Amino acid sequence: MNYDMEDTQNSAPGSLPSAQASKLAAPRKGPDAQSTTKRLQTELMQLMTSSAPGISAFPSADGNLLSWTATIEGPDETPYADLTFKLSFAFPPNYPYAPPTVLFKTPIYHPNVDFSGRICLDILKDKWTAAYNIQTVLLSLQSLLGEPNNASPLNGEAAELWDKDPEEFKRKVLGRHQDVDDE
């Protein structure tokens, strides 16, 4: 891939389709995109060489390094066991100094995820640090599956059922889950 950054008007990778380019062009341009790219390349290498079990992530097929697709496997002995979930990562141009936007693409029934796949997790918000990375986010999400924060649910019904009726909860999880195709 060509990551030549000389053209400051289009700081995205050279192979970027114009649609994405215009999306990227709105915010800041220049060296930050370059360092973001470098950082993401490093993270990609880390994930490829020493990925933790049950998680994976890879840049989207269109070659835009600011957009990734990831998967996590539901932890054993949770209602999500044996299920696989797809997520999308959208990295801001100042990553890692701002968190990625992470969404569940696979429909999921979970107290801290709404029906649009949006996630309530502090490290993706005001507790984000530049020392976190894709892998730590995925591991955090994986553990969130087994240990939801029912004190501040996005899905109130799920939070209630989690404690009151695990059977019903599991049934809802399985009912909602459906595999999604790659985009």
Add this chain to the structure above:
Amino acid sequence: MFQPQATPFSFNAYGVGVGLSAPGAEYPAAFQPSSSVTDNGGPTLFRDPIFTTHYNQNPNPNPNNHRHNHNNHPRQRYTMADNGMNDMDAQEALAREFQPPLEGPLVGEKKSSAAITAEYARADPIYVAKTANLPQTYSHYRPILGDGNCGWRAAGFSYFETLLRTGDKAVLETEVARMTSLNNLLTVSGGFESWIFEDMVEVTTDLLRDLASLVQTSPQAASALLEERFNTPEISNTIVYHLRLLASSWLAGHRTTYQGYIEDVAGVDGYRKNVLEPVDNEIDHVGMVLLIDVLLKPIGFAVEIVYLDRSEGTSVNTHILQSEDANGVPTNPGGPMIYLLYRPSHYDILYKDSPPIPVQPLPQVIHTPSLQVQRVAFSQQQHSVQSTPMDFNLDLHGLLTMPGFGGGLPLQQSHHGFSTHYTSPIDRTYAASPISSMSPISPGASSATTPSSTTMASYSAQPMMNSSLSKPMVASHPAYTQNTTIPVHSHLPPHPSHPPALQTHSIPPSELPSPSSAGGSFRPSKYEWEAGWAHEGPVQFLTSTFKNSHYNTAHYNNPNFQPEEWSPDADDPLPTRKRSG
């Protein structure tokens, strides 16, 4: 590994949904910065996303939106994808997530601090008085954008700028080596993998190298380069984050030193994760102490924090953080000093560029040969603050507010009408712990508890000594011996006819035994100072620097000198975490 902790429900909806596309692109016009944001006459308290330029690109600011704050509830249209949220939810989410954009550069131009006075001209009287006096001491200031990184950025910028001020290429090159070697701290103590921080370190060291190459040939270009780099968000924020990691790692490597000051329920590690490391999170006092300890103290830079707050008084309170030896003696007296202006939740940089305004000299204190003692004390003082002329406390108030006189401490029991508290071993013992143990933390200070008559008396005692105390030095020794052998000295009634306090006052502080056994810190060591300084002529003691200093006289005799004496948050020394700054 990372325990998930969901944020409150309220935090969530908008951020994820809209954040999918280009940040800021969908903000309605009402969210754009208004031109009036920066001149509200008050401290800048806003927090902002790291790259404000995102938002400033909209050419259509709403002039009606007079003042932003987090409670601004936008009534205007909003753009929201169809996510099943109803209007109210969406509106509330927008309001919650909204961060008012800030205007202006990350690091502003150096300007006259009269601008601060003007800024507060219509504020309440305390601010008016304090800011009116400010420019007399600190001629210039440099505003820092209040984006949540201001304290980090102010200290970081000052670090580079002060290195430039040395004018020494070798110093900057040494810093490249030191910064690189601190990678070890990041890895070993901080537990960060090198790939996380190596880019940040590179940005920092690149700047140091570039400054080194310019500093001697073209210092102005070096300054311009520094400002340019610090106003380039991706560079500036990278350096700032490097500093965060350094402070966090330093804390991890010195847990026992700091853990008593950390209130985070999750302890040191939680404090690192929740306060120091989150991006754009404001520095707190512990964080500032950590940063100074890891970044500035090792190279002999001192930091004077100037508190502009609503506390009583007509001048600002200050607190100096510098490298000290075990006895509390500054290890690099006269070293470079950085001045940071602290307003609640915000830091800017101050400068002392113009010479201090001369005032009436103290009467003849210096000339009497028999007062060698005083000279010793003065010479130390002179030496220690020579680079930091202090003239903002021109009246007695300066002495009254002199820290270490410790309002609320048993010090106030001194009985002779003179400052027995720094001559009596007992009082030294009293004074030992509380203040000095507070020193790593300096919440917004106040001068409200001035210890009154004691200090006043010690001040007025000096001229008296000249005129009335003609005894040779030896005379004071018996008195001193008596003090030590009769430790209840400080409870004796005063002698009206032959004031013993004068004698004790004239005891060379350097001849007192080290109070370290009493848990205090004692500054002077006559073996270092007396020979060199006592033989020099009295002229040096008449400099305006000294005369005007509120450090004058006694405080170097005081084993517990601290540049502030009372903390409004004394019972709660760590302010709760705030967001702007």
